[in-house]
Structures are given as structure tokens and as C-alpha cells.
Amino acid sequence: MKLNQLKALVAVAKAGSIQEAARLMHLTQPALSKSIRELEREVGVPLLVRSAKGATLTPYGTMIAKRSRAIQKEIDKMREELDSLRGELGGRLSIGLTPPAAGPALADAISLFRHQRPSVDLNLLELRPAQILEGLRDGVLDLGIVTQYGEAESCGFKCSRLYGLKTLLAVGGRRPDPKILPHSLCEAEWLVLDLTEEPNGYISSLFARFNLPPPTRVMRCSSMALYLELASRLNAVTHWAETGFEFIEPHFHAGRMTRLELDIPMPELSVLLVYQDEDLLTAAANEFVQMLNSSVSRHHSRDNRIAPT
Incomplete structure (x- = not known):
């Protein structure tokens, strides 16, 4: 699979037609159609249903488009990491959180991070736990701060308990x-x-x-x-x-x-830090996690945090 083929499929999914997708990608319609046909031949299944009204994705196409978006997110993060290694302090950090987690420890960590990394594009999104896990899977979110009762469950992610709430x-x-x-x-x-x-x-x-x-x-x-x-x-x-x-x-x-x-x-309600993997965290995300754990240590007595390194 080639990246341009995956981008073409995602563009069709977004636009709803090959013609509009080609316009958005600044390609000719035959060129985009060729990329899709080559991808279909490679995977051995139909990805689009073409009609006079446009083009819709088959279940195979929907799955590949979803994974393609996650791949693109990882590529974007890789570029951010390269910029960081070159000494450029920009980048992007998206955090999903549930309302009960929005306490003083989190506010202090965000304030410190904003002060030390002002050039990072920081997004804080209030979501429900299921939405946060979905965002982490799709690569839309870098970190999740979720609340739940009972023991922490991985759900396929790295998961550590920050503290508990009455x-x-x-x-x-x-x-x-x-x-x-x-x-x-x-x-x-x-x-x-x-x-x-x-x-x-x-x-x-x-x-x-x-x-x-x-x-x-x-x-x-x-x-x-x-x-x-x-x-x-x-x-x-x-x-x-x-x-x-x-x-x-x-x-x-x-x-x-x-x-x-x-x-x-x-x-007791547990506040959990959830993320994909330490090795996949950007420099900005890793730095924020360390700030968050330090802030939690100051605000809460329980020392049960795991910081990515």
C-alpha cells in the first residue's frame, strides 16, 4: 500500500465523490481513480461503490480509511518528533478528559506546560470515557485522562491510576x-x-x-x-x-x-491516565505527563503513578 493511495481513499470518504476528492487533492479525476483501483487490486476487495450520485465506501473501504487516518496521525507525530530533535519547540498535543478529572492538579500541570511550551498547539477536549478511548485508537488524541470506578483496566492501552476522588x-x-x-x-x-x-x-x-x-x-x-x-x-x-x-x-x-x-x-472514583504506548508519545506529550505526575504528587498523597520515560 502506498500513502498516496490511502490518502485518496480517505479523500473520497470525506468528499462523497471521486470528482470532489480529486479537486480537494489537486489531482485529475483519472489519476485519483487509478490510485483507488491499484489499491483495490492490491488488497483484493472492492473499496468503493460507484454510482451516478457519487461514491460510497464498502465495509472494507471504511475499515481501511479509518486505519489510514490513524496512520496519517502517526506520520504527523513523527514529523513533530523530528522537529523536536532539531530543537524546534512547536508541535501539537491533544488531551481528552472527563469533567471530574478537571481538578487543581490538572490545571497546574496545564498552566506550567503552557508557560514552558507556549508554541505547542494545545487542545483540551471534554469528552466521555468511551469517546476518549476511541480518540486514542484513531490517533486523534495523544493522552486521555478518564474517570472510572473499580480497578483500572487497560482496554488495550497503557493505563495508570493518578489518584482517587470521594x-x-x-x-x-x-x-x-x-x-x-x-x-x-x-x-x-x-x-x-x-x-x-x-x-x-x-x-x-x-x-x-x-x-x-x-x-x-x-x-x-x-x-x-x-x-x-x-x-x-x-x-x-x-x-x-x-x-x-x-x-x-x-x-x-x-x-x-x-x-x-x-x-x-x-x-471511590479513580482518575486514570491513558495513552497508546510510551514509545509512541511525542516529546510534548511525554513532557506533559511528567508535569502532570509532579503536580499530582503535590496535590495528592498516594504515590502510585507511572511516568513514561
């Missing part, structure tokens, strides 16, 4: 008796950010402790901003990490929300 349950409105029994949680309505069946999600971890089935009345809201607004307006159970305690304390005092009390300790 959690609590709350419900919208004033509740005279904050104590609640486990079976009542099954019957209650819940407001959640992630799918209830995720094995490392809060609901799965909590109800596994009780050996009870998860609740059936669940409203999922993947927007963090809307989640914050709805938490005090709905009579629904919500769960919070300690990075959000400052937000909900005023609601408790004003009677807009009630902190629920159970007879068992709440599960």
Missing part, C-alpha cells in the same frame, strides 16, 4: 430524612451521564455491592452543563465526585438538593 449521592429537592435503603435506589429515578450498563460506571459499581439489579427509571444526559442544571430541578438521584462538591453545597444549604446517606461507604 463520591456522594444526591437528590433534587428537600428531603426530611436523608437516609435511604439500597432497594429504594432501585425504585428511584436516576439522572446519569453515562450508560448504566458500563461495567466501570457508578451505577454498576454501586448496585454490585448490594447484589441488586440496576434501576430501570434512568434518564441519560451526556451534556455536563445540562446535567448541572437538571440536578436541582428534578426529583432524581445523581452522583457526584468531590470536584463537584463545591457546586452542590449551596444547593444543599438552600434546600434545592439533599445529600443521601447510605450505610456503606461510597465507591
Whole structure:
């Protein structure tokens, strides 16, 4: 396979037609069609379905185009590494993070990195854990800072636990008796950010402790901003990490929300650093990880971090 052939396939996937893809790549249509046909002969399967309306990718073509994008990302990172070895301090660093991870340790590391590497194109993207893992697989993200309950799982990546966060349950409105029994949680309505069946999600971890089935009345809201607004307006159970305690304390005092009390300790939320491999990290990513681990050491007592070298 040649890089120009893979680029041609990705261009067709993006443009939806060979003609438009050729225009975007500044090629003639016959030249681009020839590249695609050569690639099809090499892999031995059809990659495009051509019609009067344009061109669409077959399942084979979709898979190759997806992998091609990841290859291009690695080539871009290789060029960044070469620039770094030549003493050029530019480059690009994309980090995906879940909202509970956005604490003082991360903010300090980002501030220090920005001060020392101002020429790096830094992108911080708030995403859900599944989206972060997908971004790492596709090469769109360099690093992921995700939160989950239970033991850290590799998911095919390097994964290290940075620190843990306390959690609590709350419900919208004033509740005279904050104590609640486990079976009542099954019957209650819940407001959640992630799918209830995720094995490392809060609901799965909590109800596994009780050996009870998860609740059936669940409203999922993947927007963090809307989640914050709805938490005090709905009579629904919500769960919070300690990075959000400052937000909900005023609601408790004003009677807009009630902190629920159970007879068992709440599960701790783990903040994890996830990445492809130490050898594939750019110089900028490697430097940021070291800054992050140093910042975590200052803010948290647990020394269980693994820094790429």
C-alpha cells in the first residue's frame, strides 16, 4: 500500500465523490481513480461503490480509511518528533478528559506546560470515557485522562491510576430524612451521564455491592452543563465526585438538593491516565505527563503513578 493511495481513499470518504476528492487533492479525476483501483487490486476487495450520485465506501473501504487516518496521525507525530530533535519547540498535543478529572492538579500541570511550551498547539477536549478511548485508537488524541470506578483496566492501552476522588449521592429537592435503603435506589429515578450498563460506571459499581439489579427509571444526559442544571430541578438521584462538591453545597444549604446517606461507604472514583504506548508519545506529550505526575504528587498523597520515560 502506498500513502498516496490511502490518502485518496480517505479523500473520497470525506468528499462523497471521486470528482470532489480529486479537486480537494489537486489531482485529475483519472489519476485519483487509478490510485483507488491499484489499491483495490492490491488488497483484493472492492473499496468503493460507484454510482451516478457519487461514491460510497464498502465495509472494507471504511475499515481501511479509518486505519489510514490513524496512520496519517502517526506520520504527523513523527514529523513533530523530528522537529523536536532539531530543537524546534512547536508541535501539537491533544488531551481528552472527563469533567471530574478537571481538578487543581490538572490545571497546574496545564498552566506550567503552557508557560514552558507556549508554541505547542494545545487542545483540551471534554469528552466521555468511551469517546476518549476511541480518540486514542484513531490517533486523534495523544493522552486521555478518564474517570472510572473499580480497578483500572487497560482496554488495550497503557493505563495508570493518578489518584482517587470521594463520591456522594444526591437528590433534587428537600428531603426530611436523608437516609435511604439500597432497594429504594432501585425504585428511584436516576439522572446519569453515562450508560448504566458500563461495567466501570457508578451505577454498576454501586448496585454490585448490594447484589441488586440496576434501576430501570434512568434518564441519560451526556451534556455536563445540562446535567448541572437538571440536578436541582428534578426529583432524581445523581452522583457526584468531590470536584463537584463545591457546586452542590449551596444547593444543599438552600434546600434545592439533599445529600443521601447510605450505610456503606461510597465507591471511590479513580482518575486514570491513558495513552497508546510510551514509545509512541511525542516529546510534548511525554513532557506533559511528567508535569502532570509532579503536580499530582503535590496535590495528592498516594504515590502510585507511572511516568513514561
